[in-house]
Amino acid sequence: MSRIGVFVCHCGTNIGGVVDVPKVVEAAKQMPLVVFADENKYTCSELGQASIRNAIDEHRLDRVVVAACSPRMHENTFRRTVAAAGLNPYLLEIANIREHCSWVHSDHDEATVKAIDHVQMAVAKVARHEALFPKTIGLTKRALVIGGGVTGIQAALDIAATGHEVVLVEREPSVGGRMAQLDKTFPTLDCSACILTPKMVDVAQHPNITLLSYSEVKEVRGFVGNFEVDILKKAKMVDHSKCTGCGTCWQKCPGKVSSEFDLGLGQRTAIYIPFAQAVPNKPVIDLENCRYQTFLKWDESQGGKKPPECRICEKICPTKSIDWEQQDEIVTEKFGAIVVATGFKTFDHSVYGEYGGGRYPDVISSLQLERLMSAAGPTEGEVVRPSDGAHVKNVVFVQCVGSRDDRVGRPYCSKVCCMYTAKHAIMLKEHDPDVQCYVFYIDVRAGGKDFEEFARRAQDESGAIYLRGRVSHIYQDGKNLKVLGEDSLIGRPVEIEADLVVLATGMEASDNADTLAQTLNISYTIYNFLIEAHPKLRPVETQTDGVFVAGSAVGPRDIPECVAHGSAAAVKAVALLSQDSLKSDPLTSIVDPMKCVGCFACKVVCPFNAIEEQVTRDKRTVSSINENLCKGCGLCVVACRPGAINLRGFTSQQLLSEVLTLVRE
Amino acid sequence: MTKTLSKNELESWLGNILKERTLVAPRCVDDLTLFLPVASVDEIAFDCGNTDLSPKDWFFPRTEALFTAEHKDADIEITPAVIEQETVIFGIRPCDAKGIAILDGPYLADPADSLWAQHRAKTTMIGLSCSSPAPQCFCTSMGGAPFDSSSVDILLTEVNDGYIVDAVTEKGEKLLQGVELKESDVSGSVPSCDTQVPAEGITEAVKRAFDDPYWGRLADRCLHCNICAYVCPTCYCFDIRDRTEGGKIERLRTWESCQSKGFTKIAGGHDPRVDKGSRLRQRFCHKLLYFPEQFGPLGCVGCGRCVVSCPVNIDIREIISDVQELGAKVGEGSS
Amino acid sequence: MVQAESSSLEPVAKRVYSYYPGCSLHASAKEFDVSAKLVCQKLGIELRELEDWICCGASAAHSTSHLLSLALPAHTLKQAGEKGLPLAVPCAMCFSRLRITLHELKKKETLDLVSRTLEKELSTDVTVESMLDVLANESISLPVTKPLERLKVACYYGCLLARPPEVIGCDDAENPQTMDRLMGRLGAEVADWGLKTSCCGAGVSFPRLDIVLKLSHRILSLARSTGADCIAVACPMCHANLDMYQKDMTAKHKEKTNLPVLYFTQLMGLALGFSPKELHLDRHLTDPLPMLREKGLA
């Protein structure tokens, strides 16, 4: 006979304000097997937890029910509590009487009745709980970091610093990500490149870090501590082991294309490094635009004149590093932990017809402006009009382009735009005192250390004129642009003649974030931002153990946040890797070999290949569970007609007794 | 001289019984004839053959609560089941009645099963002689007869214009009080049950044939369904389980059968009768060997229900003759 | 669907439409009506004017009573529905009202309400097309006799042929192309400019002329700055505002605009060989003829 203790939480007035807690306690006392019931103001508080521990001692409780908030909130907290009092942590059950009761029902009596039922269910279930013991599994003490932006770099460096091996996978030819494209950073205005490049170099040089640039993660198998990852290394056509990055090839290469890094404002060659400080500082050949490739692909039938064979890079390369034989290859590596830092991309503003739908060369995105401002950029830092290279005087900034706008399916705030626009206004003024900036905004969101001051500075010192309102229309008038909008503070339409319009384009999840998420079996929002295990309490963990998320892949974040999250993820990863073995979640399926008839329906339905075949002493082939692979979904349980399989923590007996308390009481 | 009752008189008599007691009689439901309570006399199927299920349900219900237990304040209160309702079963056949009667052996032997005792006490059986025994019947071979009155309270025998009434027991007498019976000299034509089964000395034969592979072969085709046991008037095995509802516990007894797998499973999981052969053999050994040894009569009354309803034609009459032969062989061997 | 039938009858696909001129085409915008009819005739498009059409309510009704603003067009739609022909509507304002009404009647409760008001069994089984869409249909070949060479046209659609996009179904509410392509097919050079759908101020013509002048002037001057010889319009209101007030603008802004404003149907007419007279090109306040002569089109 088990001795169950029930602890009902007031949660301040959150529960107590609606549910008659004392009444629930009284009802609990009458329930079979309940030997103790009590209430707490805040059961999750140290006081509350102490009262549970004491009651366990005093009343020799062997099972505990906590009626409080959702188990998704505090199940682990209370598991630790009962464990501290010497109970097996799995002899606990939570009755959700807050989210599922007091917060959604206003009628006190009904809510109380329901709360009692939920407690009764929990009691019935906990009575059938068994002590569960995690199994220990070995692990590979290596980490994979996906994404070589500032977040990934930070994570990689921090993990490497603890002596663990790290593989950093970057899709582009160079690490650096978005931050490398920036000129200065707010609110301190230090030079983005100056603070980032050293880190990039560290990554390249760190003995514990293997940098796989121009590579992508394709498949992920296994489980926490024991991942097996297929990484696609795209053919660079350049043998980086020989290449010294001297640069002769890309200086001579005749194949010119617009540069992705400079967002179409500049050009690069077909054999290229994305930007001067690229890491690795060795080129790759972009086969789409390589003349030799066009030569090879050319066939008579299409007519036209035969293109030149080119191969200049090959001829002039002092180290003979050009390797036309290179193929994409897949390498498979083992890891214990994975950090996902795939970052963001900026919103494509061409959907905004009223802003010219991308037709006007002088309507540019903020990121393009960064490139224009950057000393290393296409214009060596001189801010000129893309259309005619004229120096700009009147610049209009439009905020919330692809942010806070349901029409384009981007209702969220991208968070950084207000600040970088302030930065732009300040910088432009510094570049040229005669520049006049206008900023159309909805709100200026400057929450953060020195942010508000910075935003003010743009107005007070740099004289940027902030107009509260949206821009209704932008059109080309001669060489200039006319910007029509409204100043909603004075309720007047305004019309500004500008020679450059900068759209503060918002942040979006980077391409294929969703497919990667699926490969990693982690969830993502409808905007393809990755979802944390808990937005507040587990910000860098995910629902898949051993997979951590960081940076703006999770949602709009600025640099310091990304770096912080990078480090945070690193710590979590390290915490995992520094264990000698792992404890597997014991909430897995188990097979009763006596009942198993060996039809292996379970094996067919198991999404995780966790079902294995085993021959019993009486020569029957029956199924057994690989508990490291089993994720506890319970599909096999339902597929099993004889009921040979059960799911620990959600056994049929438990669910059934829960149901019976409802229908038979 | 015999006492008789016309069809109409019988019906009005039953009508009166209906008023203060539960009257159970053969009724046709869909394509089955079953012993069921009747609300009016015209529901009764007077001239049906033997019913598809035996009347044992009325002494040994398929499901019956032995007692209920309930939390009363601190302690637990137990209420044993009591049968108040007086019941009259009309139209029960001599073979079935005999089936009930011989079950007094196991059920009333000390300590008596109170529920069985109560059912017996509260129930009066109005028997009906078999005018035309069915092909599967073999009561005579089992020591019964189509007009055997030994196990009923009243036996009616159909005659051309009514029934010969034979009040066998006091209970019967009481039930007949106030019923006008005509004196008459008609005598019921004595029907014969011509299927003969060599039951003579079967007990010995079964004993000898106990270890014969015969049972295993026979079990080959047995499906181990419980039909034979559930239609049988003398199968009295049961299972007991508790059922909780609203904090109240009912201890239930329901039909079970030695044919179901795990029937003899004991604590620790061992089952002395795992193989089909031994389970099937158990059924016949119980009827033809253990029962007579313990209580005298054979445990079969020859109603032939199992013969008809076995889906794979396991025919007790065949088995009896087979076993006789086997027994004989083994006998020779041993002597 | 009716078109399908008729075309199945006659090998030469002949298009038949019910025609709703609307008030202004019988008055201020007569030239639109006339030119539209001529062009249609030429292109083998038969217009059958509805016998009992009434005012669409234009800007007045919906600022007074929502129900009224639906009931008026509904009356017309009812007839069109009975004819079983698609309804061609030249006036952008009327077109907008009819389309919006049609859109709103798709809501069951609205349909019932309006039906009760009109004591008519209304249905939404009728298509309403703007004359622009009717004529811009690229499957119609244009027998151009006098290509509009050397003529640079700034196509101006105004608000009502573009917005609200989900009701009007305009190709691109900010930078529509229908008329541009049409003019292109007539041999004209089209100006790429940014105010194709900006408001001319029609809504406030009477109370706030100053606004009209400001907005219309912006449109005219930008059009001019693109080197356009004229503006093509598809809306009587726009036409009125752009054409009528050019003198006042000149006075106000000390800048001579003098940019002819023509209905796109008139330009089509010219290209298809009709004379300026037939097309009533002499009815405009900003006289287009000098320019047209200079271009050898008149």
Added chain:
Amino acid sequence: MASDFTQQIREKARELLEDGTVECVIGYETGSDGISARPAFIYNAADVERLVFDNTCTHNLVKYLLNKKAKSTAVVVKGCDSRALNLLLSERQIERDKAFVVGVVCPGIVESRWNERSEQLQKRCDWCRQHTPVVSDFMVGDPVTEQPPADFADVAEEEAKTAEERAAFWQQQAERCIRCYACRQACPGCYCTDCFAESLDPEWVGIRIAPAESQMWNTIRAFHLAGRCISCNECERVCPVNLPLSLLNRKLEQKVLELFDYRAGMSEDAPAPLITFKKDEKLGIAE
């Protein structure tokens, strides 16, 4: 015909037993009533003369293979029975090489009880679209061309009733059920060593032989056969209180056909509908 089939079966059986291909031949013999068939297990070539085949050979003998797993056995199967072979093979309950299948092109089976034999074909024969066995090592009779899938008139008729009437109808049936589990015991698809119905913990079906429990039993029995029932209808035949079990099986058969275009036991390797899925299928729930 029958006599000829009987001959072929006897000869094959003799051959198989004599050359030791099999230890036992499962077929049919004449029952104790002298007019209807019953399952027969022949171990010696000498006994093959007991074997018969006629239109009372109703039993699905495949069920018996489950007890003969270890040994090599020959079994006589009709078309419908043969589908059970595929079912049991795909569910790895029998091994193909241990079973020698004597397929009989089914002439149709008549309604018969002990000592009663009508000339009326069983209703399953009207639904049957598999007179020729789908699996066999030796075929008796010439394969016939099957008719198109049956309509489900019987199901439709039941569905014509109101929900309340249906509820009442099944309530009545449940009242008659004595839970002897003969339906289960006769079913080739029911081979669990521990049936949910007898599980004490969890106690899915209460011990009471009463309507609620019986309905639970009959519903789940049917559902456990969803997409697996090969419609030999043995369950209904053996039921001592004549429950219309085929209605439940057929309702599911119909739906499985409609939703998943699947017929149980037609091939050994087509996955049963409930252990597979299509990502973008529309099944009329939560859409």
Added chain:
Amino acid sequence: MSENSAPLIIGFLCNWCSYAGADMAGTSRAAYPSNIRILRVPCSGRVDPMMIVKCFQEGADAVLVAGCHPGDCHYNEGNYYGRRRFALLRELLDFMGVERERFRVEWVSASEGKRFAKIVTDFTNEMTKMGPRKAS
């Protein structure tokens, strides 16, 4: 239970989406009738049809199973299997007199708190209208 007018609705919610969705309904205070009793299961694919039949056999008026939207299953495929089982089960139940309306399956994501509240509200109202189950 069926005797009293308020219908008893038993809800099986998958831990990752729908249970979280119900939590979200709480956090956003989206009110709904209190009839429903919620069981937490790891996945809609864990909900055994036997359990649902049991609910009805024991007198529940309605059952709601809610899981992740197809494609979003935390276990990748659970709800796809569930979808098939439930589709068949609902047919069988309806055939045996448990009206199909009484057994509802819904896909509710962790962010659809308001929607969860609406579903439960509508379901409860519908069940109240239908009244308690007849027979058994």
